[in-house]
Amino acid sequence: MQFHMIPSAPRPVAPFSHAVEADGFVFVTGQMPDTPAQPGVLPDGIEAQTRAVMENLTTVLRGLSLDLSHVVMARVYLTRFKQDYGAMNEVYRGFFGEGRLPARTCVGVTGLAYDALIEIDLVARRP
Secondary structure, three states: OEEEOOOOOOOOOOOOOOEEEEOOEEEEEEEOOOOOOOOOOOOOOHHHHHHHHHHHHHHHHHHOOOOHHHEEEEEEEEOOHHHHHHHHHHHHHOOOOOOOOOEEEEEEOOOOHHHOOEEEEEEEEOO
């Protein structure tokens, strides 16, 4: 197993690695909608937060010489599920190529770090 910390990615909010690699699979820790330059400072609204989370996930993958085309599974956590589900999906969809959507689970939760509206984690597979 390999435990990865990506210098260009946001600092973790708790004691964990950005990603763990085992047997060709890469498990990417859930990312928050903040930036490395401003930990804990979040953009307003689900669209901006979804975009920020996806950009952070892309940064972690890029640090491992991977990209979103290698993602096989995503898990999305929303604190305002009914209110934000549709808008989140619109932004999320734009990050993946046509016909290249990973399997996904999306759940409503009661709270996330930094009072974020969204968190997403990924499972990727090395080619």
